[in-house]
Amino acid sequence: MKFSKTSATALALILAASSAYAGCGISAGNVRILANDFDALGIVVDEAKTCAGDGVAVEANMTTEHKSLQVPALSVNPAQYSVAVVANNSIVPLLNEDLIRPLDDLVAQYGATLQDSQLIRIDGKVMAIAFMGNAQHLFMRSDVLAEAGLEQPTSYEEVLAAAQVIRDKGIMEYPLAAADLPGWNLAAEFVNMYLGMGGEFFAPGSAEPAINNETGLKTLEMMKAMTGFMSPEYMSYDADEMKALYLAGQVAIMNQWGSMVNAHIDPNGPAPQIGEATVLAAAPTVGGGSTPAAALWWDGFTIAKNISDEDAAASFQAMVHGIRPEVAQANPTGATWLMKDFTAPASANGVLGTAAAGAKAYPMTPYMGLLHTALGDELADFMQGTEDAGQALTDVEAAYRAAATEAGFIN
């Protein structure tokens, strides 16, 4: 009888401890998360949601439209969301409009599990906490390369040569793919290649564009050369479409997002044999340079300015709980995590290799988004072959200037 009483007490203690654990030590507050919608973020958001209960409410809105929602939603007081999950590019409008709060105090109080490298510091203040890195890098079919008797290519020039061999040997007519869908994807391809060529986007110290030059022309030339080995519909491919093509066995070499590795190599996915044959490597270099032609990205969270301090503390703790080192260890292939003690598996090789080889980060310049939009709209004519490269770059600069003037960056 006494024994059972002790064990009951022990059981009660364990239950109490675990419920306190589930509550993440937050006493009260509302956590409302706005995030992009992809698998790795889902893991973090789901973990943060386990903090709900006992006066703590956790809600999340995961949508690919987050970029157009975030500014209006955080401008109102109180803000509709207490947490905005952002990346290099999407933090910029929040900074421009002063909608997120410095996190130094919260980091000191609740950030014991964070590493210093995770803190995004702007002008000395912590404005965001990063938890994963991302980049586009090479996905290759080792079986196709072996059949064609090829080494793994490490530069875009070698990728083109390899594609020619694969075509000549009759293995695939269109061995390459790239996310050339006009809009965000096409612009991202340009940014990657241009960074690999060592280009600068703006004239130093101003918002004047500086892409209409030799580097810009070489960038477009390489992008166009790649399309020679792509199916005629290459202009309608985004990252998801590329995944479908790759899993259908129609692509041998492509530069795909690191955050999508899992979906490509999933042994329970639609094409396990293709996943098995996939090798991942750093993004290729281009034009004899040594920097991989891919921008580095980080994903992290920010806390809204227009909310109560209580909600801010609760939100910070819930998100720190969502990105605690155990989450990374439990989901090693989920993403290229930046958390403490994370030993990266082979699936993170592409992103880590790209970063280790010295790839540049996607710029956080306030007017980069406008240039990205202009690139996405104006490069389409060139990619289809209805315009020459010089005219395309002139158009990009003109479109960007019109937008940047309206946005108040160029007088």
Add this chain to the structure above:
Amino acid sequence: MRHRDFFVFVFPSALLMLLFIALPIGSVLVQSLFVEHDRVLEVVKSCTPFGCTEETRVNVAATAALKSEAPLGKFNGLGTYLNRAHLATAELAEIFADNDGLGDIVSRIYNLPFYKALSFTLVYTFTVTPLAIFFGFLVALGVNTLPRLFKGPVIFLSLLPYVVTPLIGSLILYWMINTDGIIGTALQYLSGNPDLSLKASPVLTWLMLIIYGSWHMAPFCFVVFYAGLQTLPQDTLESAMIDGASRFERVRYVVVPHLKPLATFVGLILLMDNFRVFEPIVGFSSSAHATSLSYSIFSDLNGQVDQLFGSAAATSVLTTIGVIILLMPVLVRTWRDFNRKAR
């Protein structure tokens, strides 16, 4: 009717029109005259997991001070209307001052975003409107001769294209014309060209959008014309038959004149509807080959990071002006008819 009664009768609808039509258009008009304040920029050190760099950023305090002084933004007059993204007057002047003949002028004007969007919008409007009216009329004639038993189901089926949400309809067709899709593969087989892709060629994309538009809008015309056919004067028809008129002649001289006022109405609605073509461009992911004025507004408001409200407002005002110009002939005609009847 006494003036007072007329006023009381019309007041509620006039008030609603003022609130929901005139006010929003007025606010868009005002918005289009303003742009954002000049942003105060500064260079600070920023550190990410990939290292530290000197990065430009907006000085929010200084910019906010400017904003609170004049919340609407910086007055820009007609600047936004005349810039490259809209009427592009400076670029047009340059093109006309220095060019290599007509072909060069056309291709360079087409390269400007507003005129590119306008050309597709106009071509779409002026092909889809007559095509939809024509096919709608044919279907109505056909259904009208069916035995009573079949009429219900056939009418229902003929209406389906109009019932399907444009975005969904265009997405489904988009998948079908994919090179892996049933129509795409069939066309490749029939043309003997394994590289044929409807999505890769600008001309084929335009054709596809126009065919889709006609398919989508024809049922609307069909329903209106079918209703009109039920009011056909039977005695006129019968006397035409006694006079030995063929079926074609009866349609030409009795049915068509009878349906003419309806056709004007249908044309009016279709012109307005087609001028704001938007969903098929999203559904077919065809923004590389064909954009429309509505699509320009959408992309201004749905930019990567920034929303260009002034630019979107200017395009909206230009679209409104476009609609007024398009409808002018029809409105003038209605006005004349009204005056004639009043006399």
